[in-house]
Amino acid sequence: MEYFKSGLKSVLGTPQEGSQPTGAETVEKLVDRVQSSTLLDDRRDACRALKALSRKFRIEVGAQGMDALRQVLEMDRGDCEIVGYALDTLCNVTAPESFEDEEHPSLSPASMGSVGEQFTEIFIKLPDNVGLVLGFLEEYDFHVRWPAVKLLTSLLANKPKDIQEIILVSPMGVSKLMDLLGDSREVIRNDALLLLIQLTKGNANIQKIVAFENAFDRLFDVIAEEGYSDGGIVVEDCLLLMLNLLRNNTSNQNFFKEGSYIQRLAPMFNLPPEGDDTGWSAQKVSNIHCMLQVVRTLVTPGNPAQVTMSSQKTMKACGLLEALCNILMASGVPADILTETINTVAEVIRGNQGNQEYFANVMAPSTPPRPAIVVLLMSMVNEKQPFVLRCSVLYCFQCFLFKNEVGQSQLVQTLLPSSTEVASLTTGQLLCGGLFSGDALSNWFSAVALSHALVENPVQKEQLLRVLLATNIGSPPVSLLHQCTMLLQQVNKMQSKLGLLMLLSTWLAHCPPAVKQLLSIPSSIPYLTAQTGSNEHDDNEELVQGMCAFLIGICINFNDDTVTSFSKEKLRQLVEKRLGLEMFLDKLGEVSKHELYSKAAKQPQLRPKQPSELLLDHEFCRLFKALEGMVVKAVTPKPLDDLVNGSSELSMSASENSLLLQYKDLIREQDRKLQDLTQTMDRLTIDKSTFQVQIEDLNSTISQLRDENMLLRAQASTGLEGTSAGSEALRMLEEARTEAQRWKAQSEEKDSIIQRLDEQVKSLLETRLQTTSLDQVAASGDKEKELQVVKQQLAAAQERVAELESAGSELEKLRKDQEDLLELLTDQDTRLNQFKTRLRELGEKVDEDEEDDLEGYDDDSA
Numbered sequence: 001m002e003y004f005k006s007g008l009k010s011v012l013g014t015p016q017e018g019s020q021p022t023g024a025e026t027v028e029k030l031v032d033r034v035q036s037s038t039l040l041d042d043r044r045d046a047c048r049a050l051k052a053l054s055r056k057f058r059i060e061v062g063a064q065g066m067d068a069l070r071q072v073l074e075m076d077r078g079d080c081e082i083v084g085y086a087l088d089t090l091c092n093v094t095a096p097e098s099f100e101d102e103e104h105p106s107l108s109p110a111s112m113g114s115v116g117e118q119f120t121e122i123f124i125k126l127p128d129n130v131g132l133v134l135g136f137l138e139e140y141d142f143h144v145r146w147p148a149v150k151l152l153t154s155l156l157a158n159k160p161k162d163i164q165e166i167i168l169v170s171p172m173g174v175s176k177l178m179d180l181l182g183d184s185r186e187v188i189r190n191d192a193l194l195l196l197i198q199l200t201k202g203n204a205n206i207q208k209i210v211a212f213e214n215a216f217d218r219l220f221d222v223i224a225e226e227g228y229s230d231g232g233i234v235v236e237d238c239l240l241l242m243l244n245l246l247r248n249n250t251s252n253q254n255f256f257k258e259g260s261y262i263q264r265l266a267p268m269f270n271l272p273p274e275g276d277d278t279g280w281s282a283q284k285v286s287n288i289h290c291m292l293q294v295v296r297t298l299v300t301p302g303n304p305a306q307v308t309m310s311s312q313k314t315m316k317a318c319g320l321l322e323a324l325c326n327i328l329m330a331s332g333v334p335a336d337i338l339t340e341t342i343n344t345v346a347e348v349i350r351g352n353q354g355n356q357e358y359f360a361n362v363m364a365p366s367t368p369p370r371p372a373i374v375v376l377l378m379s380m381v382n383e384k385q386p387f388v389l390r391c392s393v394l395y396c397f398q399c400f401l402f403k404n405e406v407g408q409s410q411l412v413q414t415l416l417p418s419s420t421e422v423a424s425l426t427t428g429q430l431l432c433g434g435l436f437s438g439d440a441l442s443n444w445f446s447a448v449a450l451s452h453a454l455v456e457n458p459v460q461k462e463q464l465l466r467v468l469l470a471t472n473i474g475s476p477p478v479s480l481l482h483q484c485t486m487l488l489q490q491v492n493k494m495q496s497k498l499g500l501l502m503l504l505s506t507w508l509a510h511c512p513p514a515v516k517q518l519l520s521i522p523s524s525i526p527y528l529t530a531q532t533g534s535n536e537h538d539d540n541e542e543l544v545q546g547m548c549a550f551l552i553g554i555c556i557n558f559n560d561d562t563v564t565s566f567s568k569e570k571l572r573q574l575v576e577k578r579l580g581l582e583m584f585l586d587k588l589g590e591v592s593k594h595e596l597y598s599k600a601a602k603q604p605q606l607r608p609k610q611p612s613e614l615l616l617d618h619e620f621c622r623l624f625k626a627l628e629g630m631v632v633k634a635v636t637p638k639p640l641d642d643l644v645n646g647s648s649e650l651s652m653s654a655s656e657n658s659l660l661l662q663y664k665d666l667i668r669e670q671d672r673k674l675q676d677l678t679q680t681m682d683r684l685t686i687d688k689s690t691f692q693v694q695i696e697d698l699n700s701t702i703s704q705l706r707d708e709n710m711l712l713r714a715q716a717s718t719g720l721e722g723t724s725a726g727s728e729a730l731r732m733l734e735e736a737r738t739e740a741q742r743w744k745a746q747s748e749e750k751d752s753i754i755q756r757l758d759e760q761v762k763s764l765l766e767t768r769l770q771t772t773s774l775d776q777v778a779a780s781g782d783k784e785k786e787l788q789v790v791k792q793q794l795a796a797a798q799e800r801v802a803e804l805e806s807a808g809s810e811l812e813k814l815r816k817d818q819e820d821l822l823e824l825l826t827d828q829d830t831r832l833n834q835f836k837t838r839l840r841e842l843g844e845k846v847d848e849d850e851e852d853d854l855e856g857y858d859d860d861s862a
Contacts, residue, residue, distance in 0.1 A: 023053065023056070023057040023060050024057070024060045024064075026053065026057075027050070027053060027057055027060040027061050027064050027065065028064055030046045030049050030050050030053070030065075031046075031050070031064045031065045031068045033045075033046035034046045034047060034050070034065070034068040034069075034071070034072060035067075035068045035071065040076065040079060040082070043072065043076065043082060044079070044081060044082040044085065047069075047072060047082050047085035047086055047089065048085050050065055050069075050085070050089050051085045051088050051089045051092070054088075054089045054092035054093055055092050055099045056099070058092055058093050058095075058099070058115065059115060061089060061092075061093055062093035062094075062115070062119040062122075065089070065093075066093070066119070066122060066123065069086045069089055069090055070123075070126075070129060070132070072085075072086040073086055073087075073129075073132045073133075073136075074132060077135075077136075080139065080141040080143060080144050081143065083136065083139075083144050084141075084143035084144050084147055087133070087136065087144065087147035087148055087150075087151050088147045090123070090151050091147055091150045091151045091154055093116070093119050094116045094119045094120045094123060094151065094154045094155060094158060095116045095154055096116045096117070096154060096157040096158050097116070098115070116154065116158055117158040117159070120154070120155050120158035120159050121158075121159065123155070124155065124159060124162055124163065124166065127166045130152075130155065130163065130166045130167065130170070131166075131170050131173075133148050133151055133152055133155075134148075134152070134167070134170055134173050134176055134177075136148040137149070137176045137177065137179070137180065138176060142185060142188070145180075145183070145188055146185075146187065146188050146191070149180065149188060149191045149192055149195055150191060152177075152195055153191065153194060153195045153198060156195065156198040156199060157198060160198065160201065160202075163199075164199060164203045164206060167199065167206070168203070168205060168206055168209075174199075174206060174209045174210060174213060175213055177192065177195065177196060177199065178196075178210065178213040178214070178215065178218070180192035180195075181193070181196075181215075181218045181219075181222070182218070186234075189222070190234055190237065193222075193234065193237040193238065193241060194237060196210065196215075196241050197237065197240050197241050197244060200241065200244040200245060201244055204248075204249055204251075207244065207245050207249050207252055208249070208251055208252060210245060211245050211249075211251075211252045211255055211256075212255070215241070215245060216242070216245075216255075216256060216259060216261050219238045219239075219241060219242055220261070220264050222234065222235075222238050223235050223238050223239070223268070226238075228267060228268050228287075229268050229269075229284055229287045229288050229291065230284060230287075231283075231287065232283060233283060233286075235287050236283070236286050236287050236290055239287065239290035239291060239293075239294055240290060242294055243290065243293055243294055243297060246294065246297040246298065247297050248302075250303070250304055250307060253297070253298055253303065253307050253311070254307060256298065257298070257307065257310060257311055257314065262298065262311060262314045262315060262318060262320065263314070263318040263320075265291065265294065265295060265320055266318050266319050266320045266323055268287075268288075268291045269288075269291065269320070269323040269324060269326075269327060270323065271326060271327065271330055279332075280332075280333075280334050280337070285334055285336065285337055288337050289336070289337065289340055292337075292340045292341060292343075292344045293340075295315070295320070295324075295344050295348070296343065296344050296347055298311040298315075299311050299312055299315070299347045299348055299350070300347060301347065301350065301603065301604050301605075302603065308351075309351075309352060312348055312349070312350075312352040312355055313352070313354070313355075315348050315355075316348075316352075316354060316355050316358060320348075321345070321348050321349070321355060321358065321359075324341055324344055324345050324348065325345060325359070325362045325372065327341045328341055328342065328345060328362075328372060329362070329364050329365060329372060329375075335386055335389060338389065339386075339388050339389050339392045340392075342376070342389070342392040342393060342395075342396045343392050343395060343396070343605065345359065345396060346392070346395050346396035346398075346399035346400075346605075347399060349399055349400060350399035350402050350604075351399075351402050351403045351404075353403075353404065353406075356400055356404045356406075356407060357406075359372070359373070359400060360373065360400070360407065360410075368424070370424060370425075373397070373400065373427060374424075374425060374426070374427060374430065376393045376396060376397070377393065377397065377427055377430045377431065377449075378425070378430060379393055380393040380394055380397070380434070380442075380445050380446075380449070381430055381431075381433060381434030381437065381439075381442045381445065381446060383439040383441060383442060387441075387608075387610075387611055390441070390445060391606060391607075391608065391614070394445050394448060394449055394606075395604070395605050395606065397449050397452070398448075398449070398452045398604065398619075399604070401452045401453055401455070402452075402455075402604075403456075405457060407453075408452075408453045408454070408455075408457050408460050409459075409460060409463075410427075411427050411428055411431075411450075411453045412428070412453055412460045412463050412464050412467075413428075413463075414426035414427055414428035414429065415428035415429075415432065415464070415467045415480070416463065416466055416467060417468070430446075431446045431449055431450050432446070432469070432480075433446075434446030435447055435450065435484070435487075436483075436487065440491075440493035440494070440495040440496045441495060441611055441614070443491070443493070443495060443496040443499050443500070444495040444496065444498065444499035444614060445499075446499070447484075447499030447500055447502060447503040448499060448502060448503070448617045448620075450503055451502055451503045451506040451507070451617070451619070451620070452619060454506050454507055455506065455619050458510055458511055461507055461510075461511040461513075461514055462511065462513055462514070464480060464481075464507065465479060465480075465481060465513060465514060465517055466479075467479065467480040468480070469483050471483070479517065481504075481507065481514060481517050481518060482517070482521055484500055484503060484504060485504070485518060485521050485524050486521075486523075487500060488500040488501065488504070488527070489523060489527045494540050494541075494544070494615070495611075495614060495615065497544050498543070498544065498547065498615050498616070501544070501547040501548065501550075501551060502547070502616075502617055502620040504518070504551055505547065505550060505551050505554060505620065505623065505624075506619070506620065506623060508551070508554045508555065508558060509554055509558065509623060509627060510558060511558065512558050512559065512560040512562075515554070515555050515558050515559055515560070516560065516562050516563055518555065519555060519559070519563040519565075519566040520563055525552070525555070525566055525571070525574070528548045528549075528551055528552050529548075529552065529574065529575075529578055529579060531544060531545055531548040532545050532548045532549045532552065532579055532584065532587050533545075533578070533579050533583070539594065539595075540615065542587070542590045542594075543590060543591060543594050543615065543616075545587045545590065546587050546588055546589070546590035546591035546594075547591060548587075549584055549587045549588040550588060550591060550624060550627075550628075550631060552571070552575065552584075553588065553627075553630075553631030553632075553634055553635055554627065554631065555571060556568055556571045556572055556575075556631070556634045556635060557627070557630050557631060557634040559571065568634075572634070572635055572637065575635050576635075576637065581635065581636065581637075584635060585632060585635075588628065588631065588632070591624055592624065592625075592628070594615075594616070596613060596615050596616050597616055597621060600615075600616040600617060600618050600620075600621045601618065601621035601622070601625065603618065604618045604619075605618075606618070
C-alpha cells in the first residue's frame, strides 16, 4: 500500500498553495471520514463520494481506501446502503478493464490495464476479504447482492486460480453462488451465470461441487424458460457453463448420463415446422452450436470407453440421434451448423454397431431417395463445397467405418463385380471417382476414406485386390491396386501422392497377397527407391520420401518371397546398396518428425485451418507408429540376437568367451535376486494397502470420539449423565490407542524389512559396478555389440532397482501419516482430560479405573 501512495505523489505531484485540491487530496479526506467518523450517516456519505470518484481516480481510491472499504464491509454490514457503496467502489477499483474517464496521463495504457490485477492481488492477500464478499451473497437486497456478484467476477477475471482456491475452501462458498441461479431478478441470475462460467474453468473439484449442487437441473430449467434454441444469450451462457462442467470431467459425465439429462437435450434439436419463415438468427446459430458441443463432450473419442458407449446408446434410445440426422438432411441449415452436426453425428455413431447400422439406413429426402452416406460423400468429392464441410464428411465416414466390419464389407462389395445392376451411385463408385479426379483434395479425401475400409480387416484387403477397373477402350481391365500404383507415379501434387501412399501402406500392411501384387508391377520398386533417395529438402517432399521408405519396408516385412526378383533378402540388399541403410533410416524417421504428424496422431478428427495442412491421417499415424520398429528390424542386417547366439561366439578367443559366460551368470544371479526383491516389495505393497484401511478405521474412530466429546460438553454443562458419556468416550479412545500401537509395531517391523531391502539393493548395485568393466573387453566390433547387449540388460536391472527404492519411499510416507494420526489421538486425549476435570468441578464422580487408563495412556504417549 505504501508503494502505491508514494507512486501517487510522483504521478500527481505536490499541490500548490491556494490551488484546488487534487483528486488524491480529496480521496484522502474522504477515506479519513470513512475511518474516523462516528456517525453512520457521515461514513455513508463518504463512501458514496468515493464510489463517485472511483472510476476517474481509481488508483487514488484503491491505494488509499482499500483498508477503509474493507473496514466498512466488516463493521457496517448491517447497513445495506453503505455496504453497497463499498462493494461498488471495489468493483471499479479492481475492474480488469480501464475506464474512458480515468485520468493518469503519465501512465501508459498497458500499465493502466494491470491496475485492476494489482489491486486484486492486494485485496486477496487476506483470504477473509473474499469470504466477506461471499457472505454478502446471502443478503437479498439488490444493492448488496448484485455488486457482490460483480466484484467476485472482477476478482476471478484478474486472479482466477487464486480466487478458485479461496472459494473452494470457503464454507458453503460454491453453494452460495449456486443459490443465485434461483434469484427472480434476471440481471443477478444472468451475472451469476457469467461468474460460474469463470469459476468452473479448468478446476475439476469446483466443477464436481457445482454439478452436485443440482446445477444441471437449474440450467435446464433456465433454458426451458428462455425458449430452448430460440432463446437469447442466456441460453448460450447456460450451455457454456454446462460445457465447463462436462469437458474432461468423467465424474460429471457419469452424473449427467445417470441423471437422465441426455434425454433433456433432445428437444433442443427439434426443427421448426415446414413453412416457418422465422429462419436462423445469429443467436439461434450460437445456441445450436453450443448444444452440439455439449453432445460431443459426452461422446468424444478421448472419453473413457464405457462413458462414450453408454452415452451413445442413450442418445439413440431417446431420439437424439434421429433429431441430429433430421438436421443433417434438412434444407436451409446454415453451413457452420451443418458442419458441426456432421461432426456430432460422427462421434455419436463412432464404434457403436447399433448406431452405425441406424445411420446406414438414414435416407435423404431426394428423388429418388438416396442413403445419407452417399449424399455426404458426394459433397466430400465435390471441390466446390466448403473445405471444412468436406473435412467433416470424411470424419463422419471414418467414424461410420470405425470397428464396423459390416460397413467395411459393404463398401468393398460396391466395387466388386455383381450380377445385379445398380441403378444409382454407390459409396465405392464415388470414392473411386474422387480417387482418380483432377482435384488433389478429392484424391486425398477418397484415398483416406477408402483406406479406412481396410483398417484391421485383412479379409477386405484381399477382397479389394479383386476389384478391376476399365482403362482405355479395347485394353484389358487392371486391378485397383495396379491403377493406384501407376497413378502414384504420374501425379505431381503433394496431397495426391500422400493420399495414395497412405492407402497403399494400409492395404499392404499384414497382407502378403497385396505385397505380391505391388511387387509384380515392374516399375513400383524402382519408383519408390528413386523417391526415397531424392535430395529434395522441402519439409513436405521429405515427408513423401519417408513414406516411400515406409512402403518399401512394408514390402520387405510382409514379403512371402513369391516374387523372386523382389524377394525379402533381395529388397533388403537393394536398400543397403542402392540407398544405404543410414540414409533409409533417416528418411523413414522424417515422417514422425513432421510437424503435422503429432497433430494427426493425437486425435481422430483432423482440424486443418487450410487445405495445405491436410497431409496425414490419424489411422495412418497409428499404423506408422506400430510398424516403424518392424520396418527398421526388417531392413537391418544381422540382428543383434544372431550375434549373441550365432557364429560371432566362434570367432572369440577362449578368454573372451569365458568372461562373457561369467557376465551372463552374473546377470542370471542378479535377475534372481531382483525377482526375490520384487516379491518382497509386492508383499509390502499389500501390507501398505492393509495399513491404509486401518488408517481409515482409525479416522472413523476419531470422528466418533469428536461426536462423543461434543455430547460430553453439552452434558457437562447441564450436569446430566456425564460419567457414562465420559466412560464411553474413554473406552473408545483406549480402543483407538491400542489399535494405533499395534499398527505402529507392524509399521516398525516393515521399517526393518525396508532397511534390509535398501542394503540388498545397494549391495547389488555395488556388485554390478565393481564387476562390470565391460569397455575393457571390447576387442572387436562384434564383441562390442555383444557387450552392448549386456550393458542394456544391466541398465534395465538398475531401472527395476530404482522402482523398488521408489516403493520404499511410499512406505515412508505411510509411516509419517501414522505419526500424524498418533499426534491427533494425543490431542484428543488432552481434551478428554479437560472434560474429566470439568466433570469433577461440577460434582460428578469419576471412576478411578478411568483415571488409571488415562494416566497409562499419557505415559505411553510420552
